[in-house]
Amino acid sequence: MRVELRLFATLRDSLPPENRGVERLELTEDSTVDDVINQLQLPRDQIAVIMINGKKVALDTVLKDNDRLGIFPPVGGG
Amino acid sequence: MDFLLRQQPMFTTEEMEQIANLTVLIAGVGGLGTHQALQLQRIGVEKIYLVDPDKIEATNLNRQILYGRDDLGRIKAIRAKEVLDGFGLGTEVVAIPDRIDEEFEIPVDVDLVCDALDNFASRYILEERARVSGLPLIHGGVHSWYGQITTIIPGMTSSLRDLLGGKEEGKEIIPAFSPVVSILASLQVIETIKVALNRDDILANRLLMVDLIDYSLTEIEI
Numbered sequence: 001m002r003v004e005l006r007l008f009a010t011l012r013d014s015l016p017p018e019n020r021g022v023e024r025l026e027l028t029e030d031s032t033v034d035d036v037i038n039q040l041q042l043p044r045d046q047i048a049v050i051m052i053n054g055k056k057v058a059l060d061t062v063l064k065d066n067d068r069l070g071i072f073p074p075v076g077g078g
Numbered sequence: 079m080d081f082l083l084r085q086q087p088m089f090t091t092e093e094m095e096q097i098a099n100l101t102v103l104i105a106g107v108g109g110l111g112t113h114q115a116l117q118l119q120r121i122g123v124e125k126i127y128l129v130d131p132d133k134i135e136a137t138n139l140n141r142q143i144l145y146g147r148d149d150l151g152r153i154k155a156i157r158a159k160e161v162l163d164g165f166g167l168g169t170e171v172v173a174i175p176d177r178i179d180e181e182f183e184i185p186v187d188v189d190l191v192c193d194a195l196d197n198f199a200s201r202y203i204l205e206e207r208a209r210v211s212g213l214p215l216i217h218g219g220v221h222s223w224y225g226q227i228t229t230i231i232p233g234m235t236s237s238l239r240d241l242l243g244g245k246e247e248g249k250e251i252i253p254a255f256s257p258v259v260s261i262l263a264s265l266q267v268i269e270t271i272k273v274a275l276n277r278d279d280i281l282a283n284r285l286l287m288v289d290l291i292d293y294s295l296t297e298i299e300i
Contacts, residue, residue, distance in 0.1 A: 008287055008296065009224035020292065048245040049285060051298045056241075056285075070296065072287060074245045075219040075226040077252035078110045078196035078259075 001027055001065035005036060008072045014042050027063060034059045036069065048074040079168060082122045093275050100274050101125040103188045105178050105204050107154040108132075109141040109254055110218055111194030113263030114270075116143070118169070118192075119162055121271065125170040126162070127185060128155040131177045141256040178204050184211045190274055192266055193217045198246040205230055205238045214273050218266040222253040225262035225288040228300070229273055229281045236300055241285065258290055 005023045007014055012021040025036065033050050036042075037059070050057050051070040063069065079098070086094060100123040104111045107130040118126055134142070134149045134157060144158045155173035162171045176182065178200060184191065184207055191208045193215055195201050201217065208215040208230070215230040217238055230238050265288070272280050285298040 008289065009221060012291075045245075046248065048242040049298060054297065055299045070298070072226070072285075072298070073221075074198060074242050074247055075221045075224050075287075076196070076198050076201070076247035077220045077254050078106050078108050078194050078218075 001029060001031075001063070003027055003031075003036070003063050003065075003067045003069055005040075006068070006070045007042075008070060009075055011042065011046060011071055011073050014040065031063050032059070033057065033061050033063065033069065033071075036063070037071075042071065046073040048072055079122050081167060085121070089275075096275055097271065098122055099124050101127070101185075101187050101189050102192055102270060103127040103129060103184060103190070104192045104194050105129050106194035106196060106200075107142075107144075107158045108138060108194060108196055109256070109259040110220065110263045110266065111154075111192075112142045112144040112158060113260050114192050114194055114267055115158060115162060115171075117264060117267040118270070119165065119167050119171075121267070122167070123169055125172065125187070127172045127174055127188060128158050129174045129176060129178060129182075130155045130158075131175045141254050141259045143256070143260075178207065180206075182207050184208065184213065188213060190270055191215045192270055193219075194263070194266075196252070198242065202239050202244070208232070209237070216266045216269050216273065218262045220252075220254060220259050220262050221247075222255060223258055223290045225258060225265075225290075226285060227262060227265050227269065227281060227288070228285040229269055231273075231282050235282045241300060261290065262288060 049072040159171045159173040209232045218227045287296040
């Protein structure tokens with residue numbers, strides 16, 4: 001199945017600059033958000049909010065074909 | 079108030095009165111806080127509490143727009159009050175040069191709390207103090223080109239701590255750029271007024287992520 005991943009704010013740097021924070025992933029059925037984080041080796045301490053199709057979800061959420069996955073770090077300066 | 083003539087058509091008479099009676103506590107008088115204070119005064123709120131024990135440093139001056147070089151070493155809350163009072167726009171400004179800790183008591187006349195802190199450990203304390211007082215908290219945070227904002231209302235939304243899984247920012251120095259800080263602070267002030275006026279489409283149970291690299295606003299339903 002195909003999933004569009006968008007990494008926000010400082011997490012963008014986990015992908016090549018030309019991706020502009022977006023990666024289209026080919027995943028096996030029943031893959032979870034956690035699997036994506038492992039696969040891309042995203043920095044877990046920088047992951048605060050996970051969203052699928054505009055809604056906040058948990059790490060163990062199973063992805064579906066054509067899901068739009070967004071991952072956000074805490075943005076904490078003032 | 080004569081100086082509010084141009085914003086008057088946007089609000090009902092009753093709403094203008096609500097704004098004129100509004101008391102806001104700004105927690106932190108740094109980048110977000112100085113911008114918020116200026117905006118809230120221009121909107122004509124009744125009273126602003128400024129809470130910050132810190133002193134002004136040279137590295138603050140790229141974004142903390144109530145201070146200049148001559149103010150280095152002075153207490154932010156007190157200097158900010160002086161500058162705001164100098165505009166003579168009628169808003170009462172109260173400086174509280176204290177840290178927001180577990181013992182901090184939010185004054186009883188506060189209607190709403192604006193988060194202008196620069197770290198999550200303090201924010202989690204602030205949201206607990208706001209919860210104890212039953213007050214809405216307008217959360218905002220910035221990092222380089224990015225920002226986030228949401229409204230926490232006790233009993234109606236999840237807490238900031240739950241929303242972010244208790245996460246905190248990294249240990250490195252957070253890059254801060256005045257125009258980005260200004261936009262986020264302005265969004266917080268808009269949200270403050272909408273929440274105070276019980277307007278629709280507030281950011282309760284919604285987190286808004288602002289990306290000024292690609293000019294996107296992304297909303298997450300919580």
